[in-house]
Every structure is written in structure tokens, then in C-alpha cells.
Amino acid sequence: MSAEERSQFPRQIVLIGLSGVGKTTVGRMIAERLGWPFVDTDDVITSRHGRTPADILESDGELAFREIEAAVVAEAAKQSPAVISTGGGAFLNPRSRRALGERGLICYLDATPAEIARRIDDDDPDVKRPLLGEDIEARLHELDRERRPFYNNADLWVPVQGLSAPHGEGPKVAAQAAGEAAAARILHSWATEGARLVAQPRRLDRFAAVEPPRVPAAVVDTGAERYPVWVGPGEIGRLPDRLRQLELDNRRIFVISDANVMEHHGRGVAETLDSAGIAGASYIVPSGEASKTLRVAGEVYRWLAEQRAERRDLIVGLGGGVVGDLAGFVAATYLRGMPLIQIPTSLLAMNDAAIGGKSAVDLPAGKNLVGAFRQPAAVLSDVETLRTLPRRSYTEGWAEVLKHALILDPALLSLLEREAGALTTSQPDLDLVAGVVARSSRLKALIVSSDPTERGLRAILNYGHTIGHGIETATGYEQYLHGEAVAVGMMGAAQIGAELGTMERELLARQADLLRAFDLPLRAPGVRGRAVLEAMRLDKKVAQGRRSFVLLGGAGRAVVRNDVPDDVVQRAVADLVRE
Numbered sequence: 342m343s344a345e346e347r348s349q350f351p352r353q354i355v356l357i358g359l360s361g362v363g364k365t366t367v368g369r370m371i372a373e374r375l376g377w378p379f380v381d382t383d384d385v386i387t388s389r390h391g392r393t394p395a396d397i398l399e400s401d402g403e404l405a406f407r408e409i410e411a412a413v414v415a416e417a418a419k420q421s422p423a424v425i426s427t428g429g430g431a432f433l434n435p436r437s438r439r440a441l442g443e444r445g446l447i448c449y450l451d452a453t454p455a456e457i458a459r460r461i462d463d464d465d466p467d468v469k470r471p472l473l474g475e476d477i478e479a480r481l482h483e484l485d486r487e488r489r490p491f492y493n494n495a496d497l498w499v500p501v502q503g504l505s506a507p508h509g510e511g512p513k514v515a516a517q518a519a520g521e522a523a524a525a526r527i528l529h530s531w532a533t534e535g536a537r538l539v540a541q542p543r544r545l546d547r548f549a550a551v552e553p554p555r556v557p558a559a560v561v562d563t564g565a566e567r568y569p570v571w572v573g574p575g576e577i578g579r580l581p582d583r584l585r586q587l588e589l590d591n592r593r594i595f596v597i598s599d600a601n602v603m604e605h606h607g608r609g610v611a612e613t614l615d616s617a618g619i620a621g622a623s624y625i626v627p628s629g630e631a632s633k634t635l636r637v638a639g640e641v642y643r644w645l646a647e648q649r650a651e652r653r654d655l656i657v658g659l660g661g662g663v664v665g666d667l668a669g670f671v672a673a674t675y676l677r678g679m680p681l682i683q684i685p686t687s688l689l690a691m692n693d694a695a696i697g698g699k700s701a702v703d704l705p706a707g708k709n710l711v712g713a714f715r716q717p718a719a720v721l722s723d724v725e726t727l728r729t730l731p732r733r734s735y736t737e738g739w740a741e742v743l744k745h746a747l748i749l750d751p752a753l754l755s756l757l758e759r760e761a762g763a764l765t766t767s768q769p770d771l772d773l774v775a776g777v778v779a780r781s782s783r784l785k786a787l788i789v790s791s792d793p794t795e796r797g798l799r800a801i802l803n804y805g806h807t808i809g810h811g812i813e814t815a816t817g818y819e820q821y822l823h824g825e826a827v828a829v830g831m832m833g834a835a836q837i838g839a840e841l842g843t844m845e846r847e848l849l850a851r852q853a854d855l856l857r858a859f860d861l862p863l864r865a866p867g868v869r870g871r872a873v874l875e876a877m878r879l880d881k882k883v884a885q886g887r888r889s890f891v892l893l894g895g896a897g898r899a900v901v902r903n904d905v906p907d908d909v910v911q912r913a914v915a916d917l918v919r920e
């Protein structure tokens with residue numbers, strides 16, 4: 342590499358994120374790889390003042406500490422090359438943000454508060470975590486809420502979420518692996534696009550802003566692509582603004598939707614585009630799974646060709662998971678790929694299908710057999726559209742939200758238990774719904790970002806799906822909606838977890854109460870157990886003979902086991918289908 346080439350890379354990498362997320366570990370790895378010095382601003386404070394940040398906070402108060410910290414950060418920001426790890430709160434100071442943004446590639450390390458709390462729990466008791474107090478997890482949640490708007494401004498979002506290892510290895514081992522993956526990802530992005538990211542116009546203004554701009558609920562960053570997930574009532578009306586933010590304005594928009602959704606929301610979208618002077622056209626497919634075929638995709642291609650759609654134009658998928666999958670598939674393939682925005686209108690699509698870039702159509706031989714990974718440029722979840730969603734679809738949509746809470750987020754789990762009544766009324770408070778959808782979307786985004794092509798961690802999203810898919814197949818996809826089958830499948834998985842002792846039996850009852858509170862089924866009486874097991878066995882073949890089961894290791898925590906005995910599975914399924 343010539344000196345000139347080298348100078349094109351940012352000469353400073355800055356790590357931000359909550360206390361305990363792994364900034365020091367990841368920072369050291371990167372510094373070692375690049376042969377750069379590693380600067381931990383907390384360590385600098387300690388050596389300079391003879392007291393740790395924790396001590397200073399305790400004796401002098403937060404204000405005094407932030408002054409000291411800002412001075413140290415300002416100095417560190419002048420060093421280059423360097424890998425700089427900052428204290429969790431440092432990035433809240435606009436001066437520090439600007440100083441760090443000047444030269445540094447800003448990388449936000451992200452993991453759920455529950456995961457961070459587990460690691461801290463496992464830490465050396467001598468490591469002091471300033472500001473965390475007694476209930477570490479609750480405090481981390483608070484800090485997360487407060488700081489996320491600032492963190493979300495980063496150039497890169499890097500997941501360091503670990504998976505609890507199957508055989509009792511502690512969170513340390515998982516954290517180490519997640520840390521290595523994070524370091525590799527940062528180095529890759531730094532080399533391939535770091536210079537471009539740091540040179541972006543308006544970037545420093547963003548850092549300098551005293552008030553954080555309104556940030557998306559979540560960001561998906563696969564290492565190659567990154568995009569926001571906006572959640573709120575009225576998002577459809579903000580589409581023109583969002584297009585400007587994404588620099589996707591000045592192009593034609595091709596909306597793909599279905600008949601039901603167009604009936605209720607087509608006009609709103611058309612008026613929004615019209616009043617912003619955006620040229621658009623729409624193609625309406627019949628509602629329902631039958632539209633997810635190559636034949637329908639072919640009709641959409643023909644329409645796009647007639648419309649002379651160009652590669653820079655934009656496809657918008659407006660609808661539930663069926664439309665999202667179809668629009669994603671078309672956007673991935675037409676002209677070898679066009680930009681895509683997902684506007685999910687079902688609860689299932691908002692929390693699941695629209696986030697993660699999977700798209701597919703069905704074949705007579707089976708569902709979702711032909712597809713592509715195609716990340717959208719953004720996801721806009723307008724919870725107002727849920728007002729017209731049929732009741733049964735609204736109800737089944739909660740299953741994936743409950744799943745996210747059960748496998749990843751004990752605090753969301755408690756929130757869902759508290760608010761079940763309010764969320765399931767026929768006219769729910771949309772701000773409350775938006776808050777929950779935002780949290781659930783964030784969990785999905787974090788997992789998808791860790792594992793964009795489904796090689797590892799993303800497997801935990803299959804909680805309840807092994808048996809759930811078996812039930813769907815055994816009943817020919819007619820009797821149970823996906824979320825309903827997953828609810829039953831989660832009960833089966835919890836039964837297995839309780840039997841194998843990965844979790845307490847109490848959690849089984851707690852999950853049952855939760856599903857009941859959301860009007861989801863707990864059992865599938867009358868379904869043929871043999872057929873369910875047979876369908877599961879076929880599923881297993883696809884996975885090279887290894888049947889891994891996602892179980893709970895506690896409230897808000899998933900474990901993956903591939904040693905679940907057949908008879909335990911058989912008993913669990915038999916229980917679920919008994920009349």
C-alpha cells in the first residue's frame with residue numbers, strides 16, 4: 342500500500358457505546374491488528390488524576406467528571422493514528438462528539454442491556470462500572486434510552502451481541518467471539534468505506550448538534566449495508582422527508598401493494614406523493630399468499646418494463662409480509678437490483694418480515710423456495726395502518742414480538758405482561774404500540790446485523806418455529822396462521838426446556854400466561870402429532886441431520902441445543918396436540 346493510499350484511510354477509529362459493551366476488548370484487538378496505539382479515555386483519566394472515573398463520579402459528582410472527561414477526550418482526539426475507546430457518556434457532550442468526529446471513524450458497539458448486564462455480572466469484581474448501581478440491567482436500559490439518540494449518529498453500527506453457548510460456557514466466551522467478529526467487521530468497513538463515510542457532507546454538523554436529531558427506532562448494519570427502521574404513527578406521511586434524508590428523492594416510485602391494503606391506505610400514499618410532487622405508479626396484486634409466486638413476480642416485471650422503470654428508480658413494498666416478500670424479490674432481481682423501501686402494514690411484517698432483507702416467492706413444491714437477500718434502503722413502520730388490520734392478523738402478529746422478548750429482552754417481557762390489556766384492545770393507544778414495535782424491531786435489527794446471512798446467532802429467532810413449522814405443514818397451512826403456530830411451538834419448546842432443565846418450570850407458566858393474555862393459542866388439539874413430527878424430521882434433513890433446538894435459558898435469554906432427545910420432543914408434541 343502506498344503512502345498516498347494509506348492516507349485515504351481514517352487514521353483514527355473511535356469506539357462508543359454503553360459501559361460494559363466491550364469497547365476495551367474490541368479496541369485492543371483493532372489496535373493490535375493495525376499496530377496503532379490504543380487509548381482508553383477512562384484509563385487516561387485514572388492515570389492523570391490518580392482516581393478512577395468511578396471514584397471521581399462518587400466524590401466530585403457527574404458534572405465535574407464530565408468536565409475532566411471532555412478535556413481528556415479533546416486531547417485524545419488529536420492523536421493519530423489511534424484507536425480510541427471512550428467512556429459510555431463521553432459521546433453525549435457535543436464538543437467531544439465534534440472533536441472525535443473530526444478525524445475518527447465513529448463506531449457504535451451495540452448489544453442488549455440484558456446481554457451487557459450478564460457480562461458485567463461475569464466480570465472481575467474489581468472492574469468498577471461507574472453509574473450502574475445495584476440493578477445493573479434496569480440502569481443500562483435507562484442509559485440506553487437516553488444515549489441511543491446520540492449513539493445512533495455513528496458512522497458504523499456494530500453488533501457485539503453474543504450467543505449463550507450451548508454447553509454452559511459463560512458469557513465471557515460468547516463475548517470474546519462476538520468481540521472478534523466486531524473487530525473484523527470494523528476493520529473491513531474502515532478499509533473499504535471508511536474514507537467515504539468520514540467525508541460525508543453534513544456529518545460534522547450532525548455531531549455538533551446540541552439536540553440529537555430524531556433518530557430511527559433501529560438501524561440495521563450488515564457490515565456492507567446500513568439502513569434505518571423508522572417506527573411511529575404517521576410515518577407514511579413522512580415518506581417524502583425520509584426520501585430526502587436517504588437522498589433517494591428525485592426518482593420515480595413504483596409501489597407494489599395488495600388489494601386490501603390499497604383499499605385502506607392507497608389514497609394516503611398517493612396523496613402524500615402527489616403533494617410532494619413525486620412521480621409514482623402502483624401495481625396491485627390480489628391479497629393473500631397466492632400472490633407470492635414467480636407468475637405474479639413475472640407480471641410485476643412486465644409492468645415495470647412497460648413503465649420503463651430504471652435502475653435508479655425506487656420500489657416500495659406497501660403491505661404485509663406477502664407484499665414485502667414479493668416486492669423484495671422483484672427489487673432484488675429486476676434490472677439486477679433496484680433500491681427498495683419497505684412500508685410494512687401488518688404487525689408481523691413490522692416486527693419480522695420487513696427487517697432483515699430476506700425475500701422469497703413460493704413454488705408448488707414448498708414455501709419460500711426461491712428468493713434473495715436484498716436489504717432495503719429503509720423500513721417505515723406506520724403503526725396507524727394497524728387500525729385497519731383484521732383482528733386475527735393483529736393478534737397473531739404479537740407472537741413474534743413476544744418471541745423477541747422471551748429470547749432477548751427481560752425488560753420488554755415485563756412491559757408486555759404489564760400492557761397486554763392495553764395492547765390488545767380494539768383501539769389501542771398507538772404511541773404505546775409504536776414504543777413496543779420499536780423495541781421489538783430493534784432486537785430483530787440487532788440480530789440480523791450480527792448475522793445477515795443466517796450462519797449463527799440469527800438461529801435464535803427460530804424459537805418456537807421448529808414445532809410451529811411442523812404444525813403449519815401438518816395442517817397444510819390452512820388451519821393456523823404463522824403466529825398462532827409459533828405460539829404453540831413456543832409452548833412446546835418451553836416444555837422441552839423445562840424438562841431438560843435449561844430453564845425453571847415457573848417460566849413455562851409465565852410464558853403460558855403471556856400468550857393467553859395476547860389471545861394466542863397454547864395448544865393445537867386434534868392436529869396429528871405423527872404428521873407434525875414427520876414434518877419436523879424433514880426440516881431437520883435440510884439442516885444436515887443436526888436438529889438444533891432453540892430453548893430458553895431463562896426469561897429473556899435463548900440457548901441453542903443440539904442434543905435434545907427424540908423422546909422428549911415426541912412427548913412435548915403429543916402434549917400439544919392431545920384433544
Ligand SMILES: NC(=O)c1ccc[n+]([C@@H]2O[C@H](COP(=O)([O-])OP(=O)(O)OC[C@H]3O[C@@H](n4cnc5c(N)ncnc54)[C@H](O)[C@@H]3O)[C@@H](O)[C@H]2O)c1
Pocket residue numbers: 599600601602605628629630633660661662663664666686687688689690693694695697698699700701709726727728729730731734
Ligand atoms: N422475509 C421474511 O423474513 C419473512 C418473515 C416472516 C414472514 N414472511 C412472510 O410473510 C408472509 C405473511 O405476512 P403477513 O402475515 O403480513 O401476511 P399478508 O401480507 O398476507 O397480510 C395478512 C392479511 O392482512 C391484509 N393486510 C395487511 N395489512 C393490512 C392493513 N394495514 N389493513 C388491512 N389489511 C391489511 C393483507 O391484505 C392480508 O390479507 C408470509 O408469506 C411469510 O412467508 C417473511
Ligand SMILES: [Zn+2]
Pocket residue numbers: 693741806823827
Ligand atoms: Zn416467524
